[in-house]
Amino acid sequence: MKPVDFDYERPATLDAALKLLGREDLNAKPLAGSQSLGPMLNLRLVQPELLVDITAIPELASIREEKGFLVLGACVTHAALEDGGTPDPTRGVLARVAAGIAYRAVRNRGTVGGSLAHADPAADWVSVLAALGADVVVARTGGRRTVPAKDFIRGTFETALGPGELVVEIRIPALSANARWGYAKICRKAGEFSHATGVVLIDPARKFARAVIGAVSGPPIVVDDAKIAERDPGEAWVSALFAGTPLGDDAYQIRIHHVALKRAIAEARAP
Amino acid sequence: MAEGMGVGAAVRRREDERLLKGRGRFTGDIALVGMKDIALVRSPLAHARIRAIRVPPEHQGAVFTWADLAKGGVKPIRAVSGLPGFKISDQPPLADGKVRFVGEPVAACVGRTRAEAEDIAALVEIDFEELPVNADTLESARAPKSKIHDHWSDNLFLEADTVVGDIETIAASAPIKVSRQIRMARQCMVPLEGKGVVAVWERQAEQLTVHTSTQMPHIVRQGLAECLGVDQGLIRVIAPDVGGGFGWKGLLQAEEVIAAWLARALDHPVRWTEDRREHLVAAANAREHRYDITAYADATGRLLGLDARVLVDAGAYSAYPFSACLEVGQVGSILPGPYDFAHYRCHAVSVCTNKPPIVPYRGVARTGVCFAIEQIMDAIAGAVGREPHEVRLLNLVPPEKMPFVNVTKKHFDSGDYPESMRRAVAAIDLAGIRKRQKKGEADGRRIGLGLAIYCEQAGHGTAVYHGWGIPMVPGHELAQARITPDGGIEIRVGLQSHGQSMETTLAQVAHQVLGVDISKIKVVHGDTGLTPFSTGTWGSRAAVMGGGAVAAACKVLVERATKIGAHLLQAKPGDAKFENGFVRAGLGHVPLAEIARVWYRAPQLLPSDVDPGGLDVTAGYKPKSDQGTFSYASHAVVVAVDTETGAVEILDYVVVEDAGVMLNPMVVEGQVLGGIAQGIGTALYEEVPFDAEGQPLASTFADYLVPGFPEIPPIRIVHMTTPSPLTEFGQKGIGEGGAIAPPAAICNAINDALKPLGATLTDTPMSPKRVFAAIAAAVPPVGGPTNGRRVTPLGVHSHDDSLAAGNKP
Numbered sequence A: 001m002k003p004v005d006f007d008y009e010r011p012a013t014l015d016a017a018l019k020l021l022g023r024e025d026l027n028a029k030p031l032a033g034s035q036s037l038g039p040m041l042n043l044r045l046v047q048p049e050l051l052v053d054i055t056a057i058p059e060l061a062s063i064r065e066e067k068g069f070l071v072l073g074a075c076v077t078h079a080a081l082e083d084g085g086t087p088d089p090t091r092g093v094l095a096r097v098a099a100g101i102a103y104r105a106v107r108n109r110g111t112v113g114g115s116l117a118h119a120d121p122a123a124d125w126v127s128v129l130a131a132l133g134a135d136v137v138v139a140r141t142g143g144r145r146t147v148p149a150k151d152f153i154r155g156t157f158e159t160a161l162g163p164g165e166l167v168v169e170i171r172i173p174a175l176s177a178n179a180r181w182g183y184a185k186i187c188r189k190a191g192e193f194s195h196a197t198g199v200v201l202i203d204p205a206r207k208f209a210r211a212v213i214g215a216v217s218g219p220p221i222v223v224d225d226a227k228i229a230e231r232d233p234g235e236a237w238v239s240a241l242f243a244g245t246p247l248g249d250d251a252y253q254i255r256i257h258h259v260a261l262k263r264a265i266a267e268a269r270a271p
Numbered sequence B: 001m002a003e004g005m006g007v008g009a010a011v012r013r014r015e016d017e018r019l020l021k022g023r024g025r026f027t028g029d030i031a032l033v034g035m036k037d038i039a040l041v042r043s044p045l046a047h048a049r050i051r052a053i054r055v056p057p058e059h060q061g062a063v064f065t066w067a068d069l070a071k072g073g074v075k076p077i078r079a080v081s082g083l084p085g086f087k088i089s090d091q092p093p094l095a096d097g098k099v100r101f102v103g104e105p106v107a108a109c110v111g112r113t114r115a116e117a118e119d120i121a122a123l124v125e126i127d128f129e130e131l132p133v134n135a136d137t138l139e140s141a142r143a144p145k146s147k148i149h150d151h152w153s154d155n156l157f158l159e160a161d162t163v164v165g166d167i168e169t170i171a172a173s174a175p176i177k178v179s180r181q182i183r184m185a186r187q188c189m190v191p192l193e194g195k196g197v198v199a200v201w202e203r204q205a206e207q208l209t210v211h212t213s214t215q216m217p218h219i220v221r222q223g224l225a226e227c228l229g230v231d232q233g234l235i236r237v238i239a240p241d242v243g244g245g246f247g248w249k250g251l252l253q254a255e256e257v258i259a260a261w262l263a264r265a266l267d268h269p270v271r272w273t274e275d276r277r278e279h280l281v282a283a284a285n286a287r288e289h290r291y292d293i294t295a296y297a298d299a300t301g302r303l304l305g306l307d308a309r310v311l312v313d314a315g316a317y318s319a320y321p322f323s324a325c326l327e328v329g330q331v332g333s334i335l336p337g338p339y340d341f342a343h344y345r346c347h348a349v350s351v352c353t354n355k356p357p358i359v360p361y362r363g364v365a366r367t368g369v370c371f372a373i374e375q376i377m378d379a380i381a382g383a384v385g386r387e388p389h390e391v392r393l394l395n396l397v398p399p400e401k402m403p404f405v406n407v408t409k410k411h412f413d414s415g416d417y418p419e420s421m422r423r424a425v426a427a428i429d430l431a432g433i434r435k436r437q438k439k440g441e442a443d444g445r446r447i448g449l450g451l452a453i454y455c456e457q458a459g460h461g462t463a464v465y466h467g468w469g470i471p472m473v474p475g476h477e478l479a480q481a482r483i484t485p486d487g488g489i490e491i492r493v494g495l496q497s498h499g500q501s502m503e504t505t506l507a508q509v510a511h512q513v514l515g516v517d518i519s520k521i522k523v524v525h526g527d528t529g530l531t532p533f534s535t536g537t538w539g540s541r542a543a544v545m546g547g548g549a550v551a552a553a554c555k556v557l558v559e560r561a562t563k564i565g566a567h568l569l570q571a572k573p574g575d576a577k578f579e580n581g582f583v584r585a586g587l588g589h590v591p592l593a594e595i596a597r598v599w600y601r602a603p604q605l606l607p608s609d610v611d612p613g614g615l616d617v618t619a620g621y622k623p624k625s626d627q628g629t630f631s632y633a634s635h636a637v638v639v640a641v642d643t644e645t646g647a648v649e650i651l652d653y654v655v656v657e658d659a660g661v662m663l664n665p666m667v668v669e670g671q672v673l674g675g676i677a678q679g680i681g682t683a684l685y686e687e688v689p690f691d692a693e694g695q696p697l698a699s700t701f702a703d704y705l706v707p708g709f710p711e712i713p714p715i716r717i718v719h720m721t722t723p724s725p726l727t728e729f730g731q732k733g734i735g736e737g738g739a740i741a742p743p744a745a746i747c748n749a750i751n752d753a754l755k756p757l758g759a760t761l762t763d764t765p766m767s768p769k770r771v772f773a774a775i776a777a778a779v780p781p782v783g784g785p786t787n788g789r790r791v792t793p794l795g796v797h798s799h800d801d802s803l804a805a806g807n808k809p
């Protein structure tokens, strides 16, 4: 379990990083917290020629507020969000979710951008950022574009990223003062990836009520429907939702996804 | 005597000074000049013939196969058993023409670094001819798809029958009959430190030095000499710090043979370090048992007879030295547990499958056996409508019958089993829990209380082992004790301490006899070059055997020192006595340090008839009977079951245990707690499932779940102390105990919680998915508990493949 030989660069600017990642003559990969990439390298599931460590680029580590948005640099760690001390227009969602990811040692290094780019459907940010209606800003040499978080993950370990593209920031719209939310993650032990995730967000002032069913076989299922987000739709509804997917025949998966959703709804409704 | 250093004192672990600071020295910390790393090409298939192995021309000379080893005189690992009908399997350290499990080593690649060795390994191509795979235990036993060892008639290592009394008559007349089909999953032992070997041929010493992460250096030396075909004198085995073993390091490993041979053949040091993936794949080697068990009882719940058919999945080879007979041998002899009954029949089969060879894991067969019999005791309680502890109290061997010879001729040495059960029930507050259950939980979960009791034969020796005819029979345990010229003490034992705290506890024993401050007592262990022979640290034997041997050697020192001291005090030897490190006679006294000074540096002052052996002795020890001490414990646990998701949370855990006289109570508690953590792993988390092709489905910690700190609840330990009449200080072995009862206690607790739903779990691990499935398939009970004849258990099994009927799963 040792990686293949690779080269390593740690550029100090975004431009330099994008240039390295844009090289077509070699297989380069960005490295953020290494919490997912590290194991993949050791198992030789990825065999890059060059690793571009993006954690020395100041703008990727910044957190700032901008006209109704919280903007997270891609390399903001789970631990930074867990510890708070930064503006949080999400009414506690970020800190709560961050604190439930893995163990502190992983959170110290793991990043929000890395989490999205790794695209494990069970990852917490994948579901939560979709629920928050966040946008993912990606860049390559000579261009930037924005992808809604709910469309960023295309499938298991598949994203909307093109060749040479890097996640640079995540823009999270601020919640209104009377917004309510609920979050439930079902796993077998502390620090484990989710087996079923439910996220509910109700923001009457911004006129939306959303439920997300995550840790499924692909991108999270986002349901913009007050009827669902406000009242438990029942197990049969989840079963129908999963019909024809790889989870469709699995009574246990249907059960725990329903329970996660139900618990998120109950939390959002709680006074 | 300096208070608080001898037997019974909670002396802090001396080994922690280095270990807690990360300053231990493990095989991975050893760096020798010119050392190269080994990476193994392991079989990706569970059963196949090897047609060809292709090594790229540029790596010829860096890749070794069985052909090279065989040419070099290496013989396969062979662990025989003398039990009638046992079939012998030869395990070539590198596959010889055939692979029999996924992860079996096929070629060894040597590189300057492990990464380079892995690069080479990735280029080795093997041409396989796939053979039908025997992945399932029952199928391999009843309807094998192929023969795993071509010269065998079937896939069975051994079938063993134990029959006592007349079970048929009991079966025909007993008012109560309960049956269960029970399964324990295959597990890995996952010590923090994996296996590791560093081997070097040392010219000056003309010796092959093998640093290896082992529990039994002397047995590894013996096994290596047999496989390499060299004299034992040519080999020195050193176990440096060993980061946990649990049985996985209680064997001769193929990798040890490979590394030892390569070091000599290549004439440079080599290292192999097990990585976690290798461990989870190639060392998925423990626990897998299946029980089809029936108990007969009278209407009060008194156990009349027990009838069981048991399959042990022994994997592809017989591991050295315990062999593929150990677990079935244990199952047959200890299934009756701590209970007193007369009629017993057990048919136990050691089945060969295309999986890694089974190795005894902490508790060995006792964990499975306890899981089976303790479920059956609860089933009897349910059938007669009594509390589970009441039925146990009816059947446990009572203290007035001690010492007691049970139905399988086990000699229970001492103890009060019923009292430990009563105290456990009181400590867990059974009455309070029953009330709480009636009221229900605010969060909708169901709570349940579970009990389990076992007794653990430990430190057993020749009397037990010689009958099995395996490559190792423990005899007398030896220890060396030496007084240094400045009055310090050196203790040398062939045991190996890898978490048992022997550097502390054996020093306490020496202190107890010699009175020397333990800061001046050094314990040397785990090195065949420095210590007397021992079969090593396994079977909860070190406190009993090592403790006894160290005391014996120190007593000889006392005798010799007393004689010299008396002479120095100008007293008759009979008038002098040894006390707390001094020889006293009349009003005079002389300290041990002075006696040592005289022996080493002023021999002119010694008496003329002094023992010329001096202050350096090797002594041996065997308990009064080596049938083993029987420690025991009652475990009581309260769980909350989320019936929606199947999640189980442990709310309270009580252990009432009797280790006899504790050499060090803190160490005993540490052993109990660590064992329970592993037992909780067995109960709720750990499993390597295999698919029909024999592929292990949990090859990283993402899929192989081990409990972490958050999953281990606070555990309350209550001590009872019944000294063993057999041992030096009254101590009993307890090293494995913690890992024995948790699966049984937790299973009973879950079933108690689910009783109103009619759901029953019988298999490990009791994962949320299994709990969910059991609830989904449950048939709720009608009315109250059932009484009378022929009661079959309510609820479901996640399998209905009766061993008796021989159905396929």
Ligand SMILES: Cc1cc2nc3c(=O)[nH]c(=O)nc-3n(C[C@H](O)[C@H](O)[C@H](O)COP(=O)(O)OP(=O)(O)OC[C@H]3O[C@@H](n4cnc5c(N)ncnc54)[C@H](O)[C@@H]3O)c2cc1C
Residues within 6 Å of the ligand: A029, A030, A031, A032, A033, A034, A035, A036, A037, A038, A054, A074, A075, A100, A101, A102, A103, A106, A109, A110, A111, A112, A113, A114, A115, A117, A118, A122, A123, A124, A125, A161, A165, A166, A167, A168, A191, A192, A193, A194
């Ligand atoms: C034991 C353990 C438990 C865990 N449990 C959880 C859990 O419960 N919930 C959860 O959500 N996660 C969990 N994780 C994953 C963790 O959150 C990781 O931090 C995360 O998946 C990856 O972030 P990283 O910064 O470490 O990325 P890296 O490992 O460095 O990179 C991951 C992938 O993303 C790419 N990448 C990284 N940054 C960027 C970028 N800015 N733009 C484009 N591509 C990029 C890399 O090339 C690589 O392919 C766990 C991890 C471990 C080791």
